[in-house]
Amino acid sequence: MFDLLMDALSPLDGVTGRLPGAQRAWDLLAAAQRRDPAAVEELLLLPETGLWLTRLLTRLRSNGPADTPLWAEAGHLHTLAAVAAARAGLTFSFPVPALQEKVWLPTLGLARLPSAHRHRNVWTVAEVRSVHGRITLVGAYGQLRLPSVPEHPSSGWLPQRRSPLVAGAARRIPLDDLGHHRIAPMPDGAAERLTHSAYGSWSRLLQESYALLAAMDPPTADAAAVLLRSLQPMSAHERFRVRSVSSGHGVGGLASSVPDTAPLCAATLAHELQHSKLSALMHLYPLHEPAPPGAPQRLYYAPWRDDPRPLGGMLQGAYAFTAVARFWSACAARLAGPDGGLAAFESALWLGRLTEVVPALATDPALTAAGRDALQALHGAVVRLHGRTGEGAEVTLARRMAADHRATWRAAHVRPHPDDLAVLSAAWCAGRKRPPALPPRPHPEIRESGARHLDARAMLVRVRLADPAALDKMRDSQGDHVPGLAGAGPADVLWACAEFTASWRLYSQEIRNAPAGPATWTGLGLALADAGRSPEAVRALTVMPELVAGVHSAVREISSRTPDPTALADWLGQGGTGPSGSC
Template sequence: MARTGAAGEAEPLHRLTARDLESLARGGGEASALAELVRAEHSHRLLLLDVLLDTLARLDGVAGPLPAPGRAWDLLAAAQRWAPEAVRELLDLPETGLWAGQLLDRLHHPRPHDLPLWADVGHLHCLAAVAASRAGLDFSFPLPCVGGRVELPALGQVRLPARTAQETAVLAARAGAVTVTSPGGTVRVPDEPARPGPGWLPLRHVNLGLPGGEPFRLLLDDLGRHRVAARPAGAARRLGPETATRLIRLVQEGAELLAEADPVSAVTVAALLRTIQPMAAHEAFRVRSASSSYGVGGLALSLPESPSACAAALVHELQHSKLNALSHLFPLVEEGPGPGRLYYAPWRDDPRPLNGMLQGIYAFTGVARFWSGRTRLPGGAHDPLAWFEFALWRGQLVRALSQVGTDPELTRTGVRLVEEVHTAVAGWADDVPGGEPAREAVQLAGRLAADHRVLWRLHHVRPFPGDIEALAAAWLTGAAPLLPARRQEVTAERRQHHLDSRAVLARMALLDPASLDKLRDAVDDDGVPGVTGADPADVAWATGDPVAAEHAYQRTLLAASAPPAAWAGLRLTLDETGRNPSALRALTAVPEVVRAVARQLRGRTGQTADPVGLAQWLGRALAEDATSGEDRAGL
């Protein structure tokens, strides 16, 4: 068959109407736009496979003991003639795209790998064999057997006794019966592959039926080698029955919640979502999730703590999938000759390039839309956590959009996307929450948005050394400070994880204050159990004692090596108590300057300056200077 398409025919050109493009650019997507994205992504997958087959054809011995890749393609072509939809489904699997893209990366950038190249190439043989068996063909075909395991895409995994780490097995199909034989034995795949059997582990399924749509099934892939998320968190590990049942139930309940709170995202789930890969669990309010441009429609997900958390994670990753598919049609960024600008991404611990910023903006547009809808459900007007999440991400989106709108590397489509998302976000009215707890949650979201930005600056914004030396000299002589203008740089170092620790504690306080009180009793010198990155001062703040927290942060800052989190924590408590506006001003606008001067002074004198007094000194100068700290750093 011609390698222009699985059907032997070239796919038609793909076009989005102006209305479809507008609906996608605003972060949503009408059904017609999503259907066209799905068709276009199929064409993109065929092009990816075409490039892969051409690359393999130029290399000798890449299939090792297996038949040449061209023979596997011929078997796939034979299956396509009898069962085109089955072949299309296999080729469109997110895992197929992950395999093809990762294998191309491996071929173009060789490096040590734990899987022999021929076994990696052999996934094509596995795809062809499954397609041919689904088409009802009688055949036998060699497949890779790694550690006694043979992958059958979309079906499951054969497990055989293994003589060596890598060997071959033969899949044979006769009159509808499928067997897999290796030197270690033979396994028959059940006639109903969804049922387990001797030597056979089926992939689990998630059945979803969203209001107004046709029921459909997702794969729960905890077996395959081709993972969305990097190891070890994303490594395949068979879930126990109870964990699998719980994850399936959460996905079902999360999707149902989306249908109520955010119908736009529910339409996206039905149109795009094909596979969920479990990830290792993390901590409460820190759901792990991931997606890949190679595997549109697939996502990796750790066990969420609630249906709401699951719904937010589904939206987040499917927004990435949607934007990846759109960018396969319309590039959003024109790569320049040198490294592009690094930006503050309010949802990340590290600086991000333009493309990463667009991905984050698009993803959190969906997340904010979901939480906005959640506040409008019965009881939602008085749900402080929903209001907190909506206010937090809406505010962070406004900040992020203001940074990237004039970047010269945006394409015309990229500019339009930024403009349309900005319009959508601006259209979300600042509704008055339904009660005092909700109003307090909105105020808390603003404080913690500033807390994250300050922490990020402390880790990634570097003042010019000469300016810090001059400020330290002025402090020692009693002179007024002369603040530098635009003499800082953003570094790409990732010096710290978990800049959201205080936000996690805040969520705990909003959802279940009693659990936070119990956590306070469990705090010790090693940290806060279950909240990596937090310390006792953070718990004091989160449990409503900002004065005690401020004293604890100050004690930390008087030590020889004070972490950036203590400076940000001091700012947060000054914000809550309203004490010393000048110090608050400096710690909000130029926290990295305050910290750098404090370190310079300790290096010169061997003593630590009063942190509040130093911040107040710098803050008074800021009050007389119309140039904000953000303008200085170019952020």
Template sequence: MSDSRGAAMSDGRTATKGLAFHRLSAPSVLALARGEGGGAAVEELLTAERSRRLLLVRALADSLGEGDPPHPAGTAPMAHRAAWTLLARTQQRAPRVFENILMSPQTGMWLSLALRRLRGATAYEDAPLWVVAGHLSALAAAVGARAGLDFSLTVPVRHGRVPLPTLGCAVFADAAEPWGTAQVDAREGRLRITAGRETVTAGPEWSRSAPGWHAVRRLELEPTGPGKVLLLDELDPYRTFPHPSPPRLLSADEARTWQELLTGAWEILRRDEPQSTEAMRVGLMSLAPTPARERYRPHSVTAGDAFGGVMASRPDDVAQLAATLVHEFQHTKLGGLIHLGPLSEPSAPPGAPEQLFYAPWRDDPRPLGGLLQGIYAFAGVARFWSVHRHAADAAYAPMAHFEFALWRAQVSSTVDLVHRHDRLTALGRRLLGTLRERCEEWMAEPVPPAELALAQEVAADHRARWRAHHLRPPAAAVQDAVEAWRRGDARPPAALAAPPELAPVADTRYLDTAAVLARYRLGAPAADPSDIEGVTAADLLLARGDLSGAREAFVTQLAGKETASDAWAGLGRALAGATEHRDASRLLRHHPERARAVQSALEHATGRGADPVELATWLGLGPGETDLD
């Protein structure tokens, strides 16, 4: 199980004589830099990923060879040796089967986590090390079974379950201990999996569930097309990222719903994103379903070590799922590209604090590497909505126009923020330069005025809330402002306008409430959004256009002892349009962190704060504030 090719970008030269490096073709580099890339580009990424996987397998073999991890007496060493032997037999006799399981997302995730664990890194699961390492035997058993080989192998049992990757999972009702071992015997295409006194029989029809055996679901997304099969994986412990998890079996209704949603999303992608569909046909391998979340707050994850795998919550509609698949596969492509060549250099000097940035799609500040991931992913989302808004039915079109207007602006502003950053590599500069040109094209596209205005308002709200949470004006300037306010000065001190400091607040959540409420307005106007996490009565009044009521509600919030940072940004929106509050509104929509800091300092100094509107009005008279709009 080896490969002579390294996994690195190259211009044709070799770093070591006789050692060949993977290279992307010029068309693939250009397409990927534009945020695109079809099946050919993904094939090239997968070829490099294959070499990387084989290197990880070799590293695992070396690590296990240095000494077996703690294990039940007499089981693990024999299992490891037998597993390597069975894997080698399968690679010789059924190479396509071996390649299929080697390249599965779950195998990539397990290899990465197992190597980190063997080398002393923090564990991502509670399984003992011998169970994690013993997953090699479960992998070998699945490979051998799919190849039709006869064998006997000892595999781990996890809480009464024996998962066999890409095949299914055996369940033992009488398992008394959380961790144990089972014997897998394969004869003439059938498996007997025995743990204690229980035996589960499976095969040769792997797709059929049986007593004690849950088969992996394979969904056919194109019954009348060229064929795309996607694993709907509810069984493999390494299907979820980054933390492994036990199986979560879908009911028959849930499985049918996922089939309908995925089939519908695939049809949309075939029509609106044909190049992405070709790329996903090659590289999208499995989806791990998770329960539905709050409406208009879907959750999805990919991992760089699990090329081709997606974890996603049940979506609200097929268009949302289509956008999610595009978003996550953008991460997959970029992860494959980064394995060949980094987009940015490490922060210097070593050990220095990581520079953090505002990311319009996150509640927390992000490092440069994470920001580049978000830019690339949401560039794909903007591209999807740019086309789908013209193909969607009349009822859904406003939502699609809004999503396009929102994400093109968010991606464009973020690219502008970092496209000249000095830590970008040549590849990173090329990628951001190309995406910047694409954003310019999108920004020139017309959007209906109502949806455009709503997207702009939502974008500004998120940024203001983020600033209120994570930015702090210079402490000395805040103290000067408190003293100036108490003296009755006509204006705040100029020093308050100095660049604020980043002071990230842990566990900041729900900065997207304006976006969620906007989606309710566009997609579910009759629904009641009052139970949305993070949404206050003041937010609801604001979303309904009751500016007067919202103002009173936000002022009441700000008078409380537990002042919500979000309320300052909300108050700024509620004051918009009132001439007498123009300065206050402008200040709070652009620099709510100043009002929050000064009010907090006032309360600390005097035991009571100022009237929020009066304070914001005064702060809005600071130098340069009239140029904000």
């Protein structure tokens, strides 16, 4: 990749602006490599280096607009060279980019030089001077000498903090809370220093989760010990909804909100490390052929996402969640109490979904030979794990939540054929006792709808298993939205609290009063099933909820009357109709 970068930069005059040419930076980096190869290797293998390199190469090819000036973006090469040379103990002076007189030195920390700038995104040049590894930074308004031990903080200097996976171990994972090159963009565009308390929480979580992985899932623990290279903390999120992301261009790095518990943190590590491993593999061996230009991509149902996904995204998700399921399966067999119940739920949920999804992916004609082999191996692993799934209340809940998510996804993204809606709505308005049969439609239209938080009821089940008192507080709260859980409504909480008749009535009222979202329709089906009412309606709302919602809307349009949603679902479920095709 660096060869590609030098080839791209060499013919461009002035691309580095007020900085020396790229070849000067390269020469300094090469001198550092001769003195201290390990230090240079660490810098070049940083996930943030891969992210920067990919983005710069993309920018050089497309020449599109960007917030960072091109010379400052290209100048990160100068920063890497200066850090490598300083760590190698060389004596030199070299200019680097500075943002508001702040200089980020990868693996070392953030220097804040005296500044007269009050606005963001003011890029200037600072000088890195090093005498046998002792660093001084010189800016336009003053200078800063770093401590002799850069890990120690001082005025104007924030060292990069690191956490060991095992207490006292030599290898420590950087907690990258200050660097410029983010896996996930920050909401305000700038990273912020973790508080001492937040850093301590992350450090404890990493050690506890690694110990849990070592006990429950040694292969993932081994991968973490070798592959995990940095963690970029993200802002806090909802309980059980950990936001995490990795990038194929920054292998070994992940960004994550702080998980509530060590098991959740361990599952997050398992998930993102799988993404990194598969990304590294796919750089060497493509698992599928790209779609021809202009050809529509086949979209799949992804049980772990709200939106339809193409084949590449499905491969990543299936591979990642196989490791997640393996971890939870081990926990379910060895943990007791609420932790064991939650682990049993998670294991059964993901394994049930994977046994459905992986075989469907294996039939995609775009797979390469390597892709088919990988999916065959993955399917074998899933089948073996699924064979260990027992029975119990948590497993039953997991199966129901898997069906609920799929039904809600259908209601959100599958579009019934307009002719089917016209025929069925006319038959309902004409008072026919049974719906007419519809022609088979094996390939439904799947369209991204923007619907989000389709897993809200599964999140409520997790709260119910882990902390029933918290669920009671949600039930007692007032308003149309449930605090702390996006996508959930009062009817969902009533269902989770086993107040099935009350939830059925509230779902029905919501449908009558206003256009209802997809989760309201499928929630009605869940409540009807648990209240022991109308198996025909339950079938329709589980198998073809998009058809029930579509006919309901069509009837309202042509008759100016709002049909009872349960009665309509019961009518559609009596036979003669079927789902609008599989997906």
